[in-house]
Amino acid sequence: MKVCCIGAGYVGGPTCAVMALKCPDIVITLVDKSSERIAQWNSDKLPIYEPGLDEVVKKCRNVNLFFSTDIETAIKEADLIFISVNTPTKTCGNGKGRAADLKYVESAARMIAEIAQSNKIVVEKSTVPVRAAESIMHILRANQKPGIHYDILSNPEFLAEGTAINDLLNADRVLIGGEETPEGHQAVEKLSWIYEHWIPKQNILTTNTWSSELSKLAANAFLAQRISSINSLSAVCEATGADVSEVARAVGLDSRIGSKFLQASVGFGGSCFQKDILNLIYICENLNLPEVAAYWQQVIDMNEYQKRRFSQKIIESLFNTVSDKRIAILGFAFKKNTGDTRETAAITVCQTLLEEGAALDIYDPKVEPEQIIDDLTHPSVTESPEKVKKAVQIHSDPYSAVRATHALVICTEWDEFVDLDFKRIYQSMMKPAYIFDGRKILDHERLQQIGFHVQTIGKKYQRTGLLRSWGIVPQL
Numbered sequence: 001m002k003v004c005c006i007g008a009g010y011v012g013g014p015t016c017a018v019m020a021l022k023c024p025d026i027v028i029t030l031v032d033k034s035s036e037r038i039a040q041w042n043s044d045k046l047p048i049y050e051p052g053l054d055e056v057v058k059k060c061r062n063v064n065l066f067f068s069t070d071i072e073t074a075i076k077e078a079d080l081i082f083i084s085v086n087t088p089t090k091t092c093g094n095g096k097g098r099a100a101d102l103k104y105v106e107s108a109a110r111m112i113a114e115i116a117q118s119n120k121i122v123v124e125k126s127t128v129p130v131r132a133a134e135s136i137m138h139i140l141r142a143n144q145k146p147g148i149h150y151d152i153l154s155n156p157e158f159l160a161e162g163t164a165i166n167d168l169l170n171a172d173r174v175l176i177g178g179e180e181t182p183e184g185h186q187a188v189e190k191l192s193w194i195y196e197h198w199i200p201k202q203n204i205l206t207t208n209t210w211s212s213e214l215s216k217l218a219a220n221a222f223l224a225q226r227i228s229s230i231n232s233l234s235a236v237c238e239a240t241g242a243d244v245s246e247v248a249r250a251v252g253l254d255s256r257i258g259s260k261f262l263q264a265s266v267g268f269g270g271s272c273f274q275k276d277i278l279n280l281i282y283i284c285e286n287l288n289l290p291e292v293a294a295y296w297q298q299v300i301d302m303n304e305y306q307k308r309r310f311s312q313k314i315i316e317s318l319f320n321t322v323s324d325k326r327i328a329i330l331g332f333a334f335k336k337n338t339g340d341t342r343e344t345a346a347i348t349v350c351q352t353l354l355e356e357g358a359a360l361d362i363y364d365p366k367v368e369p370e371q372i373i374d375d376l377t378h379p380s381v382t383e384s385p386e387k388v389k390k391a392v393q394i395h396s397d398p399y400s401a402v403r404a405t406h407a408l409v410i411c412t413e414w415d416e417f418v419d420l421d422f423k424r425i426y427q428s429m430m431k432p433a434y435i436f437d438g439r440k441i442l443d444h445e446r447l448q449q450i451g452f453h454v455q456t457i458g459k460k461y462q463r464t465g466l467l468r469s470w471g472i473v474p475q476l
């Protein structure tokens with residue numbers, strides 16, 4: 001069997017790499033319109049950072065896994081084609097700011113229709129609105145050449161960045177939606193056969209196409225909702241003296257609720273949660289279900305509130321002014337173990353601090369410096385990109401980033417931050433020295449003993465750190 005995947009991004013890359021690893025009898029060609037991205041996939045420095053990915057790619061590349069810009073040949077030769085292109089939120093026109101922009105999915109479908117000379121199974125891997133398969137089918141069948149048959153399947157991807165390889169190797173489930181016709185069933189079986197190379201058959205779930213499409217949006221909405229729920233309670237904790245970690249533990253031990261995705265934070269980021277919930281909201285509005293739309297809108301509103309709340313807490317704690325103060329930002333990616341910054345909460349935190357006149361010293365182990373500057377000078381973030389460039393310094397080492405700063409802000413939960421030498425950091429910072437732990441990963445007791453004034457999410461600290469630094473409570 002020959003497989004082609006259109007879109008060599010965060011999903012297409014790892015998915016095809018694992019598929020190639022587990023299916024030596026299948027030849028997989030991953031194509032992209034970006035020649036730069038394909039060149040990176042063919043180089044020693046892959047375009048994305050994902051633990052374990054390098055090893056898998058090295059093993060399979062040019063054996064049964066190929067990266068190419070020759071989209072035409074790959075489509076012509078393939079029996080099965082994954083569409084794994086980006087589906088961002090629309091930035092203009094109908095549904096601007098909410099609806100999914102399907103222009104890349106549509107262009108992939110049109111390419112297939114134009115190029116295909118034999119039967120194809122076309123698989124929606126991209127996250128799409130429910131009933132998007134209908135549009136793809138419409139394009140394909142309207143341009144159908146005689147004797148060519150198309151089957152359309154929905155096969156959403158549930159991997160999370162930073163754990164993509166493990167998620168793909170040990171998927172909780174693989175979901176395949178297809179048409180309820182004999183041909184549809186056959187197509188489902190063919191795709192299922194690929195996954196059966198490594199996924200137990202009982203974990204391969206088949207549904208109708210629309211259920212599959214909607215399940216993907218629903219899964220992301222549920223996950224994000226849990227984070228917004230615990231983040232909403234973090235505000236209650238800070239106001240009352242309850243500790244959100246203790247609350248999350250107590251609640252999560254109820255086996256009906258479960259303990260995962262209850263980590264209060266500076267707010268969720270990433271390319272999926274917000275986009276997919278907005279997509280769901282737009283669908284609900286169009287279906288004249290305003291109450292349902294409003295319900296899911298709250299998940300996003302709460303996330304915005306959390307990001308703003310944390311940023312404001314930093315400013316208020318620093319005597320209500322950060323003008324001309326240096327602040328270190330540790331972590332810029334939207335979560336650990338990825339270099340991806342799409343929708344990262346760090347952008348909101350940095351934007352707020354920059355607007356208040358702070359100078360920022362930023363360190364992230366995996367995000368490229370150009371990416372940070374691009375994000376912070378984007379027109380949606382600032383009207384004065386030159387001013388931002390002057391106020392931001394990117395560091396390749398956390399100790400240089402924190403030197404002579406008034407405060408240190410943790411925006412990403414990178415493991416290496418836990419093991420930093422905080423005594424050394426304390427000595428190199430301005431006093432009083434503040435730490436704002438937006439990820440709740442540090443040992444706050446210990447930091448307070450060193451002399452730091454600590455603030456975090458969902459727990460109110462006495463100002464002992466501050467009192468220590470003023471000599472009211474003895475230093476360690």
Ligand code: NAD
Nearest residue numbers: 007008009010011032033085086087104107108126127157
């Ligand atoms: P991405 O932006 O990293 O990659 C998409 C790639 O598609 C880009 O390299 C782009 O150049 C290419 N492309 C677009 N149109 C093309 C065309 N017509 N021909 C050839 N190449 C084309 O996106 P991603 O993060 O991989 O996401 C892809 C889809 O998977 C989205 O729908 C997303 O919602 C979904 N998804 C993403 C994740 C994730 O963690 N990133 C997880 C699950 C699902």
Ligand code: UDX
Nearest residue numbers: 157158159160161261262263265268269270272334335
């Ligand atoms: C998500 C879904 O988990 C995945 O199934 C889907 O395919 C794509 O979208 P991803 O965005 O890569 O994956 O990462 P995820 O681990 O879900 O984290 C998303 C954001 O939520 C991150 O910013 C993370 O730090 C935050 N988060 C996660 C929390 O704040 N608290 C938690 O308890 C979990």
